[in-house]
Amino acid sequence: MQTIDRAMDIIKALAKSSQRLTITELSKECGLPVSTMHRLLKSLEKHDLIQQNEKTKEYGLGTRWLEYGLQMYDSIDFTSHIRTEMEKLMHKVKESIYFSKPMGTEALIFERIDSPENQIRVVDKIGLRVPMNIGAANKTMLAHMNKEKSDEIVNALVMEEEKPGFYHQLTEIKKSGYGISRGERTEGTISVAAPVFNHAGEVEGAISIGCVSFNMTNEKLQFLIENVTESGKRISKNLAYNG
Known part of the structure; x- marks a missing residue:
């Protein structure tokens, strides 16, 4: 349950931000150690819930949310x-x-x-x-x-x-x-x-x-x-x- 809560905190932080965020910024925003944040980000990225810019190393929401949103829209x-x-x-x-x-x-x-x-x-x-x-x-x-x-x-x-x-x-x-x-x-x-x-x-x-x-x-x-x-x-x- 704690892992889900933390993952949702990350998603919410990215959703409300007008720009991509670094792992340090996310750690500060969510009140989590960088090591814990890194583990959570890797898991979220695996499921396309977030994505990382290869050049800047910053994170944003993944395309999976658009897919789910369109499915709900259609449903x-x-x-x-x-x-x-x-x-x-x-x-x-x-x-x-x-x-x-x-x-x-x-x-x-x-x-x-x-x-x-x-x-x-x-x-x-x-x-x-x-x-x-x-x-x-x-x-x-x-x-x-x-x-x-x-x-x-x-x-x-x-x-x-x-x-x-x-x-x-x-x-x-x-x-x-x-x-x-x-x-x-x-x-x-x-x-x-x-x-x-x-x-x-x-x-x-x-x-x-x-x-x-x-x-x-x-x-x-x-x-x-x-x-x-x-x-x-x-x-x-x-x-x-x-x-």
Whole structure:
């Protein structure tokens, strides 16, 4: 178990770094002796989970992760069920469209489609993990989860004195069927999100629109809300949700 934990620490360090890392840098980042790090790196490299640049001797993630990611992408039939609707929404609202999936106390940005007609974009990278208590998409997912699961996440992330106000937000989101956030992660931005449900009636994720807020009008906001909620309903139907 300890070996797996250490290996995952290495993977996480490489994943969050914008450049390749040396064995010394990895040892420092993970708090492990160089000898232990060397042994772990050799094992990970054997399975193509990491790769080393022969010239610089620096390490980065291996191609195996791309292979696994594409297999997962294909396994949920993403293109026909979700991406097509994301593209339709992008063309209609001419803003960046996101699809997020819940992963414990965090949400993973699973896909993003940018509008070629809009050069002023809100860009959150695919693969970014965001705490579930932050942002329209995440709060929308929380609001529509079963209470036991949402309470567990809220208890882990939200301070006791902030819980009444936070739960009020979730109640309003569930009542309206969509969530809105303003500058929660990036100042000067606004996001509108709607839930996506699977065949079992569980929250599969959330589709959201991210855009700058300086030119937002009430009319445009209502336009975004109407379209993102309709997209969420269509995707849910594609996933065999009958609610």
